[in-house]
Amino acid sequence: MSVEMRTPIPVKEAIESVIQVVKHKEPFTLSVEESLNYILAEDVQATYDIPRFNKSPYDGFAINSQDSQGATGDNRIAFKVVDHIGAGTPSNVKLKNGEAVRIMTGAPIPDGADAVVMFEQTVENEHGFTIRKSFEQGENISFKGEECREQDIVLDKGQQINSGVIAVLATFGYQHVKVFQKPTVAIIATGSELVGPKDPLEPGKIRNSNGPMIEALCRDINIETTTYEIQEDNLQGCIDIVKKAMMQHDIVITTGGVSVGDFDYLPKVYEAIDAEVLFNKVQMRPGSVTTVAYKDNHILFGLSGNPSACYSGFHLFTKPAIQKMMAAQEIYPVIIEAILNEDFKKANPFTRFIRAKISFSNDGVYAAPSGFNKSNAVVAIVKSNGMIILPSGTRGYAEGDKVKVLLTDHQSYERALNL
Amino acid sequence: MSVEMRTPIPVKEAIESVIQVVKHKEPFTLSVEESLNYILAEDVQATYDIPRFNKSPYDGFAINSQDSQGATGDNRIAFKVVDHIGAGTPSNVKLKNGEAVRIMTGAPIPDGADAVVMFEQTVENEHGFTIRKSFEQGENISFKGEECREQDIVLDKGQQINSGVIAVLATFGYQHVKVFQKPTVAIIATGSELVGPKDPLEPGKIRNSNGPMIEALCRDINIETTTYEIQEDNLQGCIDIVKKAMMQHDIVITTGGVSVGDFDYLPKVYEAIDAEVLFNKVQMRPGSVTTVAYKDNHILFGLSGNPSACYSGFHLFTKPAIQKMMAAQEIYPVIIEAILNEDFKKANPFTRFIRAKISFSNDGVYAAPSGFNKSNAVVAIVKSNGMIILPSGTRGYAEGDKVKVLLTDHQSYERALNL
The missing domain is CATH 2.40.340.10 (MoeA, C-terminal, domain IV)
Structure with a gap:
């Protein structure tokens, strides 16, 4: 038996070669409540202006700014309060000269008003208040449409649905949203030394820790996994299980069996299923034998059986591929x-x-x-x-x-x- | 009506005042599979050494180093291969002089061997191989216990259960683990201007976006929430719903109603339920009126009704409190x-x-x-x-x-x- 020679490629090149072959999945529609962390498959438009109407950003009094002209400390100008509104309740009043509406944060600016005087800027009296400075047209008003206008694209296709996206979708009354499907992941731990959590530990055996670790790594990024039975170092068994896993999942992650040892069968599995090996040696430590193969939109990650190398390989290669398959923009x-x-x-x-x-x-x-x-x-x-x-x-x-x-x-x- | 005066405190002081009153929840036991992201409530011991036995870190041949002394390019020393083992299969052989065992990565070092020769360091022949350099005792061996020893504390109480912890628990065969309970969160959006996702948008109204945003922020950190009905600005209604939410949850997050406006009822709610207000004014923009109150191990976050201020308040005050309640060490x-x-x-x-x-x-x-x-x-x-x-x-x-x-x-x- 001779040692197979492999050509190690730079890490960056290895990552790029994975990203290059991976395609995003098809879009589908789901409810906004279930959409957190998916990637938007469509641009989303504002269904109305934000703010939806001219509103008060403070608690105070809505006035017509012209009525305030000439006010000074020595010449305080008085206003009569003719209505009192909170957020959610438009005033029916149209302001006349010298009139004001007591107005709370978020409430619509009444007809005839074009400025808001904050409480702190007033001295109140029986019928209203006085002010000691003049106000400009538009002073202390949040204007209709100043953040965005109806039909503006407010969310871009490709945006990951985060808490801010949820807030925007809620704001505009969207109840469903088109997103890209996420890839599903199969996990297969290989190695005759591996036993499950409840099995007895015979001499030479260790417990499978890579499988549960990868499940957790996937759950951290909200990806569902299916864990297959631990595979002994048996070529036909490995071929059969990888084939089966590929039929059911976009991504198949194996651990172990990727080196040049006598019982490292993954290279032969890739051959048997006619997968294209993107690389089988990377200029990195640990995990230099990390292998990635590709076939018919399915991607196979042959991660190391050594936990630290397995962990590194997942972060360097698998996670970016998952991000790309779910159509994320931030993949590296x-x-x-x-x-x-x-x-x-x-x-x-x-x-x-x-x-x-x-x-x-x-x-x-x-x-x-x-x-x-x-x-x-x-x-x-x-x-x-x-x-x-x-x-x-x-x-x-x-x-x-x-x-x-x-x-x-x-x-x-x-x-x-x-x- | 006069404007209530509040004393703004520095942001850092505000955060610390929240952290100071918050206590972690009680521990409970759950299955390892369900434990991701919880905080360990107990130290965890190694149940055996890691590595569990002296093992080969490479594919190659296990030899007795003494047999290799004197090997050079001109004086290659030959070994006879008497067994062939992969990971998981101990050899039954005890090496005699000049003998070697072909050994794969992860397999136990056979009796009588104390070094491993990598394939690349050999020239193979019919019965075995020759080498051109001498090996030291222990060369290329992963020693039993070199990472940790049986009974070592390998996971500390207070550690968040991440993928690495899952791997360690799996390695040692743990199937259950003691963790701290997570706090549960009630979300109550307040404001007469707010309507739900399907309600018609009357003049002066906007859709509730803070509630869904906070649900998403909590889900991002794996915290369950219960969302209550939107509350109009009605004092008794607010008191009743906050009381009810406090009975069922550790944390009650309200949005809106914390300023000094005429319909800002949260200050009166805290008074009515006899909660201690930790602060109601912070030296920050936006969200200076963010209020936090405390009563009987329940904490009430009065976040702003303005989305950007609400979002900031959650990250600055609520998230650290949640982290502390679930007993995390990394809370800031x-x-x-x-x-x-x-x-x-x-x-x-x-x-x-x-x-x-x-x-x-x-x-x-x-x-x-x-x-x-x-x-x-x-x-x-x-x-x-x-x-x-x-x-x-x-x-x-x-x-x-x-x-x-x-x-x-x-x-x-x-x-x-x-x-």
Whole structure:
């Protein structure tokens, strides 16, 4: 048996090759209540102006500004209050000279009024109030349509439905919305060493942790998963289960079996099902053997069986693909600069991703490895909310150095990641 | 009628006053599958060492390092392969001199072996392989317990259950876990101007958007909500509904009715139910009249009826309180530095929070207001993933200035926010 030679490609190129083949899913219509986190498949128009009518942004008195001209501290001008309205109740009054309407925040400006005097700017008396300054036309008024006009596009196709979108849809009375379907994900843990949560732990065995971890990673981004039975290292069994999973899901994530070991059957599975392997070696540590294959709009992520490598592979490749399939615009991991909190002396022959705790403080952003840093580490993932990125060809990082860090709970528009 | 005078307190002090009164809820036990995002109410111990046994981190051959001493390019040492194991299958062989076991990643190191030779380091022949360098004891071995030992505390009480925690719990075979209950939230939109999504829009009316927005904000952090009927500005009705909501929920969020207008009944509601008002005026724009009150472990958030102010109030006060009640350690908003992408000329008499789009790029972090910047703006929330913070007493910010920004989808340990 000889060792298969693979050509490692740069991380950035690997990510782009995944993004390039992935297509978004078809749109469908669902109720606004169920739409949170989906991506809009249509532009949404304003069904009326916002504000819907000229309204008062303060509690005070609506006046005609002309009546206020000439008011000074020595020449206070008096107004008679002829009506009293709160939000939701238009006044039936049309102001005459010297008249005012007591008006609350959000209430429509009455006919004949063109300015609002705030309570603090008045001295009240029995029939009304006096003021000591003149007001301009339009002073203290929120004008009809000043935020947007009827028929304006207020939500763009491609926008993720967040709390603000929900507020806008509610504002305009929309009850249904057209969104892109989300991909569904199949999870298959492979490896004869793996047992389930309740199975006895025979010698040489470990419990499957990658499967539950990936379920959780998907749930974090509101993606449904189906977990298949753990697969022993058995070629025909793996082919059958991957085929079955592909028929039922857009994305099939396997863990383990992607290296060049004698029982690493995933490369043979891709061959057997005639999937195009986009790459099977990436210039990164851990997870250099991470493999992505593609067939008929289905994408197969062959993630490492080592938990830290599996975790990194998910964030670098699977999550952006999921985002693209659900038609999101922000599909790439967010990378920011941080100050290293610890020395990291090792050489980095490939780009190194270190599970890290990123802390945000008044002094700046800091990053420290979050625990034991090996491909097979699992506990180190717990305290990580990001990954330190050390470029290939570097070594000897010291506390205080500036480094790039990837935030695992953000996605970005930015394509040009220097990975 | 006279205007009630309120004393505005700094934002930071307001946040701290909320955090101070809030207590976490009681723990309970639930299945690991349901536990994502809850906070651990107990330390969790390793039930075995990780790695569980000495294992091979590579595909190659397990040897006794002593047999390799003296190997060079000119003096290659030969090994005979006597067994072949994959992960999950311990070898029954005990190595004798000059023997090796072909071993795959993750498989247990056989008896008598103390080093692993990677495939790339060998030349294979009919009965085995030769090597050209000597190996040290322990070379290329992942040692039993090198990540953690049995009975080590691997998860700390207070840790949020993320994908890494799920992986650790799965690794150790835990099927149930003790976590803190999450608070439940009641949402009550108040204001005679508000109508529901299907109601006709009479003059002076607008549709309730704050209620659905807050539901979505809570769902984003996996908190269940109950939405009550929209309340007209009616004192007794408001008292009754708030009382009812308090009996059923830990947190009651109202929108509207917190200012000093004639129909702003929330101050009177707090009085009527004998709740302690923590503050009713904050040195911030928008949302300066945001009010928080407290009674018998129930907390009442009187958020503004203006969408942008409501949104800001939720992120500044409600979200940290929810995090604390569910016993999270990371309860505060994350604040980082960004470069302003646009001029912002207005004066900032109070600390100003501007709904903003924060962009992460290779050049750095940029922030730009995400739309029309008024308290009652709603569309501007859509594109915001943060808020620009302009301190009180400042004015005349220009494009290129460094500013603090709050990331609305992160929480932090950091207490000392310079707000």
